[in-house]
Amino acid sequence: MTLSRLNRFCVLKKLSSRLYSSSSSDSSSPLRGPSYYHHVGKEPLVYRSVGQQLELTARNYPDREGIVSVHENKRLTFSKILDQCDRLAASFKRIGLERGDRVGIWAPNYVFWYISMLAASRAGLISVGINPAFQASEVEYCINKVNLKAIVAPDVFKTTHYYDILKNICPEIGDCEPGKLSSRTAPSLKSVIINSKDKFPGAFQYEDMFNYATEDAITQIQNSQRDIQPDWPCNIQFTSGTTGHPKAAVIGHFSLVNNGIHIAQRNELNTKHHKICVQVPLFHAYGVTITILAGMPYGSTLVLPSAYFSPKDSIAAINQEKCTVIHGTPTMYVDLIKKVIDSNAILTTPEIAVTGGASCSPKLFQNIKHHLNVKKVKTVFGQTEATAVVGQSLPGETEDHVLHTVGHVTDHIEIKVIDKDGNTVPFGQPGELCIRGYLNCLGYYGDEEKTRELIGHDGWLKTGDQFILQEDGYGRIVGRLKEMVIRGGENIFPKEIEDFLNTHPDIMENHVIGVPDERMGEELCAFIRLRDGRPHLTHDDLKAFGAGKIAHFKIPRHIRIVHDFPKTVSGKIQKFKLVQQYKDSLDE
Numbered sequence: 179m180t181l182s183r184l185n186r187f188c189v190l191k192k193l194s195s196r197l198y199s200s201s202s203s204d205s206s207s208p209l210r211g212p213s214y215y216h217h218v219g220k221e222p223l224v225y226r227s228v229g230q231q232l233e234l235t236a237r238n239y240p241d242r243e244g245i246v247s248v249h250e251n252k253r254l255t256f257s258k259i260l261d262q263c264d265r266l267a268a269s270f271k272r273i274g275l276e277r278g279d280r281v282g283i284w285a286p287n288y289v290f291w292y293i294s295m296l297a298a299s300r301a302g303l304i305s306v307g308i309n310p311a312f313q314a315s316e317v318e319y320c321i322n323k324v325n326l327k328a329i330v331a332p333d334v335f336k337t338t339h340y341y342d343i344l345k346n347i348c349p350e351i352g353d354c355e356p357g358k359l360s361s362r363t364a365p366s367l368k369s370v371i372i373n374s375k376d377k378f379p380g381a382f383q384y385e386d387m388f389n390y391a392t393e394d395a396i397t398q399i400q401n402s403q404r405d406i407q408p409d410w411p412c413n414i415q416f417t418s419g420t421t422g423h424p425k426a427a428v429i430g431h432f433s434l435v436n437n438g439i440h441i442a443q444r445n446e447l448n449t450k451h452h453k454i455c456v457q458v459p460l461f462h463a464y465g466v467t468i469t470i471l472a473g474m475p476y477g478s479t480l481v482l483p484s485a486y487f488s489p490k491d492s493i494a495a496i497n498q499e500k501c502t503v504i505h506g507t508p509t510m511y512v513d514l515i516k517k518v519i520d521s522n523a524i525l526t527t528p529e530i531a532v533t534g535g536a537s538c539s540p541k542l543f544q545n546i547k548h549h550l551n552v553k554k555v556k557t558v559f560g561q562t563e564a565t566a567v568v569g570q571s572l573p574g575e576t577e578d579h580v581l582h583t584v585g586h587v588t589d590h591i592e593i594k595v596i597d598k599d600g601n602t603v604p605f606g607q608p609g610e611l612c613i614r615g616y617l618n619c620l621g622y623y624g625d626e627e628k629t630r631e632l633i634g635h636d637g638w639l640k641t642g643d644q645f646i647l648q649e650d651g652y653g654r655i656v657g658r659l660k661e662m663v664i665r666g667g668e669n670i671f672p673k674e675i676e677d678f679l680n681t682h683p684d685i686m687e688n689h690v691i692g693v694p695d696e697r698m699g700e701e702l703c704a705f706i707r708l709r710d711g712r713p714h715l716t717h718d719d720l721k722a723f724g725a726g727k728i729a730h731f732k733i734p735r736h737i738r739i740v741h742d743f744p745k746t747v748s749g750k751i752q753k754f755k756l757v758q759q760y761k762d763s764l765d766e
Contacts, residue, residue: 211604211605211649212594212602212603212604212605213594213595213602213603213604213605213606213607213609213647214592214593214594214602214647215587215592215593215594215647215651216591216592217586217587217588217589217590217591217651218589218590219440219589219590220589221589223432223436223590223616224435224436224439225408225432226408226431226432226435227299227403227406227407227408227410227412227431227432227435228296228299228412228431228434228435228471229263229296229299229300229403229406229431230403230406230408231435231438231471231474231475232256232259232260232263232296232299232300232474233260233403235256235474235475235477236256236257236259236260238477239256239477240255240256240257241255241256241257242255242256242451242477242479243255243256243479244256244259244473244474244477244479244480245259245289245292245479245480245481245482246453246479246480246481246482246499247287247288247289247482248481248482248483248484248491248494248495248498248499249482249483249484249485249491250288250289250482252289254289256477259292259293259296262293262297262388263293263296263297263300264297264300264391264396264399264400265297265387265388265391265396266293266294266297266387266388266391267297267298267300267301267399268301268390268391268392268395268396268398268399269387269388269390269391269395270297270298270301270303270328270387271301271395271398271399272390272391272395273328273356273357273369273382273387273390274327274357274368274369275301275303275327275328275369277301277302277303278302278303278304278410278411279303279304279327279328280303280304280305280306280324280325280326280327280328280414281294281298281303281304281305281306281326281327281328281329281330282306282308282320282321282326282328282329282330283295283305283306283307283308283329283330283331283461284308284309284310284312284317284329284330284331284340285310285330285331285332285335285340285373285461286310286332286335286459286485286486287456287459287460287465287482287484287485287486288332288373288482288485289482290330290332290373290384291330291460291461292460292470292480294330295307295413295460295466295470296470299406299412299413299431300399300403300406301399302402302405302406302410304411304412304413304414304428305412305413305414306320306324306326306413306414306416306426307413307414307415307416307460307461307462307465307466308320308329308416308461309416309459309461309746309747310335310338310459310461310486310747311338311747313338313343314343314346314347317343317344317347318347318363318364319423320416320424320426321347321364321366321367322364322366323426323623323624324414324426324623324624325366325624326364326366326367327366327367327368327369328367328368328369328370328371329344329367329369329370329371330371330373330384331344331370331371331372331373332372332373332374333372333373333374333376333378334374335485336486340372341370341372341374341378341381344370347361347363347364348361348363348364348367348370349361350362350380351370351379351380351381352379352380353379353380354380355380356369356370356380356381356382357369357382359380369382370382371383371384371387372384373385406431407431408430408431408432408435409430409431409432410430410431411428411429411430411431411620412429412430412431412434413428413429413434413466414426414427414428414429414623415427415429415462415463415466415562417562417563425622425625425628426622426623426624426625427562427563427619427621427622427623428619428620428621428622428623429565429619429620430619430620432616433565433616433617433618433619434466434467434471434565435471436590436616436617437467437471437472437565437566437567437588437617438467438468438470438471438472438473438474438475439472439475440567440588440589440590441467441468441471441472441558441566441567441570441588442472442473442474442475442476442478444556444558444570444571444572444573444585444588445472445503445530445532445556445558445570445571446530446554446573447472447473447475447476447478447503448475448476450502451477451478451479452476452478452479452502452503452530453478453479453481453499453500453501453502453503454469454473454478454479454480454481454501454502454503454504454505455481455483455492455495455496455499455501455503455504455505455528456469456480456481456482456483456505457483457487457492457504457505457506457507457510457514458487458505458506458507458510458535458749459486459487459747461747462535462747463560463561463562463565463566464505464507464534464535464566466566467565467566467567468505468532468534468558468566468567469505478503479499481495481499481501482495483495483496486747487506487510487513487749489510489513489514489516489517489518490517490521492504492514492517493514493517493518493521493523493525496525496527496528497523497525497526497527500527501527501528502527502528502529502530503528503529503530503531503532504528504530504531504532504550504552505532505534506531506532506533506749507533507534507535507536507749507750508533508535508536508537508538508539508542508749509536509687509743509745509749509751510749511531511533511538511542511545511546511550512542512686512687514550515545515546515549515550516686518549518550519549524551525550525551525552526551528550528551528552529552529553529554530552530553530554530555530556531546531547531550531552531554531555531556532555532556532557532558533546533555533556533557533558534557534558534559534560534567535749535750536749536750536751537559537584537655537673538557539676539677539680540581540582540677541677541680541681542680543555543557543580543581544581554571555580556570556571556580556585557570557571557580557583557584557585558570558571558585559584559585559653559655560617561641561643562619563618563619563632563639563641564613564617564618564619564639564641565617565618565619566617567588567617568587568588568591568593568611568613568617568641569584569585569586569587569588569593569652569653570585570586570588571585571586572585572586579652582654583648583652583653583654584653584654584655585652585653586650586651586652587651587652587653588617590615590616591613591614591615591616591617592613592614592615593611593612593613593614593647593653594611594612594638594647595607595608595609595610595611595612595645595646595647596609596610596612597609597610598610605647605648605649606646606647606648607646608644608645608646608656609644609645610640610641610642610643610644610645610659611641611643611644611645611647611653612638612639612640612641613638613639613641614636614637614638614639618633618637618639619632619633619639621633642658642659642660643655643656643657643658643659644656644657644658644659644662644671655673656671656673656674657671657672657673657674661691661692661753662692663691663692663700663702664692664699664700665692665695665698665699665700665701665702665731670692670702670731670732672689672690672691672692672702674732675690675702675704675728675732675734676688676689676690678724678727678728678732679704679706679720679734682715682720682723683709684708684709684712684713684715685706685707685708685709685715686707686708686709687706687707687743688704688705688706688707689704689705689743689751689753689756690702690703690704690705690734691703691705691753691756691757691760693736693757693760695735701734701735701736702732702733702734702735702736703734703735703736703737703738703756703760704720704734704736704737704738705738705740705743705756705759706737706738706739706740707739707740707741707742707743708739714739715737715739716737717733717734717735717736717737720733720734720737721733736760738759738760738763743756744756744759
């Protein structure tokens with residue numbers, strides 16, 4: 179390129195930047211810029227591993243409780259957490275695990291889940307969260323998908339016997355020494371660690387693991403932290419499984435630590451010592467990043483009310499431990515509010531409620547603030563493949579921002595919104611949300627083709643979310659691209675209908691899907707959970723309620739009244755199961 183051409187190129191680039199800058203305040207500009215926003219953070223990113231972050235927290239808050247498990251009656255300070263993690267990390271090495279090996283953690287919310295995940299990071303291993311509700315075929319899939327070398331689990335929870343399921347997958351475990359499993363069905367798996375007072379053939383006892391670590395081995399773990407690179411993989415998250423076989427997203431130390439710091443700052447965990455009521459499962463991105471990693475930098479205390487979500491136990495834990503923050507998905511808040519009302523409970527200590535994992539309707543936001551007696555309701559929005567959070571509430575934002583957006587673009591990332599041809603749409607127009615930055619996952623484990631579909635050669639990650647971006651960096655979710663319903667040529671997004679139906683006084687919760695229709699191609703079907711004692715709802719009832727408020731073609735043609743919804747352990751509604759329920763109802 180000649181000098182004159184280079185100068186001309188620079189002038190054009192500056193002009194383009196002025197015309198299309200997302201931070202421009204000139205609303206009179208004749209050109210409306212493309213939906214692109216780069217939010218440069220006020221503080222630089224930190225180059226730190228998860229293990230180094232834990233060590234820093236233990237140094238800053240040694241005597242502060244890092245985790246309190248109410249249902250186990252266990253309390254650990256950050257200094258004790260670091261000690262247990264290093265002992266377990268040394269024992270992981272002792273039983274043959276090496277850097278980069280995958281360790282599965284298959285359990286509900288127990289302290290040993292938290293310790294095992296952080297110990298794996300201190301040992302340079304990769305922790306793999308496995309849904310505690312998974313059964314034999316699903317667990318076998320997870321083991322073989324990422325080639326687990328070890329798995330940590332309880333012996334039993336409720337009706338699930340974890341060791342028996344593993345023995346069903348790997349019958350050879352009954353005849354082998356611990357750490358020397360050799361199975362035809364799961365060839366990578368060598369060690370099974372069971373958290374139980376009882377001993378099981380072929381398995382290590384979790385509590386015994388802490389006795390395997392010598393002081394020299396612990397010192398080696400401590401000294402090895404400088405060698406564990408922040409760019410290395412740290413955690414594998416299986417996608418939620420709302421649409422079929424889960425994929426395995428690989429998340430790095432760097433993205434976990436930095437996303438956690440930004441989440442903590444936006445959720446105001448840096449303002450005081452907060453205690454967080456943890457209703458979400460630890461194995462999920464909400465649990466790993468938004469809860470564990472965000473709770474760590476400023477010494478927040480995680481409070482586990484129960485192994486699985488229980489509104490009754492949450493209320494008791496909030497009041498007993500004086501929790502100032504609540505974490506939950508929208509469906510969890512619906513159930514928590516119902517329990518508060520039914521039991522005449524009064525919550526006095528919560529200041530902030532954080533909702534994430536799925537979109538939250540404006541009506542539910544208002545109910546959370548009113549019934550849970552919190553000062554602020556904050557939202558986080560993102561996805562597993564983006565570590566956790568892409569956008570979230572800002573401190574001091576208006577109620578309108580809380581009610582009608584999914585938050586502001588988080589620090590140090592770029593986002594844009596594109597049409598079906600990959601072209602960036604103007605601000606205010608819907609399209610697919612794409613993100614680029616430190617928080618993008620490292621890819622899907624063992625699946626290069628799916629990784630290329632997810633992240634382009636230019637580094638943009640396609641989320642699959644239909645999104646509207648505003649010029650101020652706030653955005654709104656319209657729905658999932660795959661959930662869009664085309665009714666007689668009209669594009670309808672279920673979330674809009676769901677938010678509207680949630681304002682009906684008789685409706686507690688609803689979810690809308692598209693179903694086949696011979697005339698219109700697709701019609702809307704609303705699965706509705708009514709408030710206790712409320713009458714049956716009909717299509718005519720909804721037509722009357724929607725008259726003058728919403729277009730007639732957006733009123734669901736079909737209605738199914740249900741008492742509960744099929745959902746993942748993380749609280750996401752499995753709409754593919756609602757589709758099957760609708761089909762089954764036609765056959766009855």
